[in-house]
Amino acid sequence: MLREAETEERYSRQIRFAPIGTQGQRRLGEASVLVVGAGALGASLAQHMIRAGVGRLRLVDRDYVELSNLHRQTLYDEEDAEAALPKAVAAAAKLRRVNGRARIEAFVADVDRRNAESLAADVDLVLDGTDNAATRLMLSDACFSRGIPLVYGGVAGSGGMTALLVPGDHCCLRCLLGEEETGSDGAPTCDTLGVISPAVEMVAALQAAEALKALTGNRSALRGTWLTLDAWHFAVKEWKLPPPVEPCPYCGWGESAAAARRELAEHGDSVRLSASGERAKEQNATEAALLGVRRAVAAEDVSIADRSESATGNALFGDDREAAKLIVLCGRDTFQLALKPSVSLSEWRRRLVAAGCAITADNRYLLRASTAAEERIVIFAEGRALIQGAGEPERAMEIYRHYLSDGTGREADETSVGF
């Protein structure tokens, strides 16, 4: 009873807003939301959800807080940047202070094909705060396979765009954009065009508004449009979203879509869909892993998908990566690659110091070191590294071979550069 009174007091102004009311507020309290990315959009989205009273928030991010984030990423401060905290960790700490009642699950991880579906498995809505088209397409696949609404948002410069894509009502992002993964043809990002905070907040605010409508059962109030805006020149345009594309294996409904789904499940990328028995087993395993991680989350203040906390967590975050695969991350000067997760952070620290690096940050989630040429190596506990300031991919691979291969020479031999 006390708890209910507190809820009523806390959310009184939001409950007074007629379309939400007591019933809408209750629905928010029962809702689970996944926010992917805790950068500018993601941090703002997470805050909107937590303040509004969403019962459970799952937050995933692969990056850490830097000074250059602070002008637009409103959850973080100088202390976070100084401590080089992973964004998911710093965000969870802030959000818990904002609303101690909410269940917050924070994951320091890169979202990939393997974990996208598991992360989205048991949520009511997915909010997109990512910074690249490839991850968005994976999220779209995962959401449409499972019938979960996806709120896309993107921002660059002073402009942005957003749309709530509802499986069954609209076509998926893959159909809108075409099959080819995007981002390599000069489409604008924050790194090329810069970005201003008001543009971020406008897009995030519109994403959050659609999320609130969807979560409180205000379906008829959903915009149903693809919206483009510019905060600097002030302009807003919107266009009606198209219905599902009949033969698409993700958003389609007809016989050809079903056939395409079977085809995908049998011969295609087997992790895309969970139709086969093998896949279902894998699904169970990853869900168990997710539960394991979640328990660790509940026990700890904040958590990561770290083998030391959850032995099964590895299954979720792709422990079987063998060779280093170089991914260009957020613009042209950060490269990401997978490491052998069997090496601990303290062991990495020892190796990097022995190799002549200066350690510039060391916390339980990551280790940051500076090479003699002042390139930065960031190693995350889950077995992932960022190489910053290398300029060229060739140089990034050199750094990898010199500092990060495990000494047996095995990894370097297997290395494939894929970007």
Add this chain to the structure above:
Amino acid sequence: MKRPLDFKLYVITGENYHPGRGMLEVMEAALRGGADIVQLRDKMSPKRELIEKAKRLKELTAKYGVPLIVNDHPDVALAADADGVHLGQDDLPIEAARELLGPGRIIGISTHRIEQARAAERAGADYIGVGPVYPTGTKPGRKAVTTAYVAQAAAEIGIPFVAIGGITETNAEEVLWAGARRLCAVSAIVGHDNPESVCRNLLGKINAWHLGEQVALAESVSLSVPVSLSAPMPAPGDVREIDVVVNGRSERTQAATLLELAAEYKLEGRSVIAELDGAVVPRQLWGETPLQGGGSVEFVHFVGGG
């Protein structure tokens, strides 16, 4: 009285990039491809040799009505009757070069940050170089300024500026996106087997953005994300033509479907969202979406940041 300087595609010599081919031969190919300003850069040759090269290059560029700029040396520029000089930040100050060259010749200077660009504009430079946008072999060891500086220059600088450094056909769009309207390339052009076609392609991209600006101006609202459109090439023969509004601008086209229209604007393989008469059209339906006269189409770039 010199005529106001304008150009789109700036090509610089780089003889080390084309061993076995003569400098004049390569530069003539670039000029045929549409280079509309040329710089002689040669840090190796002794001055006398440089003057000879400059004279021969000047004859060539004059044939195409294109100005010749000499890197670093006002005296060489004068001796060869070149049209101007290009300075680095550590070379002769602009004022001193102006005194040597007089008001009639062009003076340009390389800048690597906005303070240098402002100073150059104040000192009376006719144009500035902005870069290196990307890491480049022509200037090893110089940190790339990224397209962020290009955007800054576009917002602030009144004199013509040319983006330079590691620019290729692949990344040109990104530089243009950031606000550059003049591009410069060295290795991508002179190091290529066919400098003429590279120039033609780069110029096509630049022209597309010039037109894109006109399109944006024609719109009652100006979004930061409209796709720039180059004018469709009319195909020969007697074909049905209709008038459609594309990104706010009335266009005559022979395209029968949205896909054909997108192809006319060279949007295949690019992350673009298309709208027809107020509704988004899924990519794979472009081919079966007919265009009607009076229809309104918008192409917008998919925004990837977050």
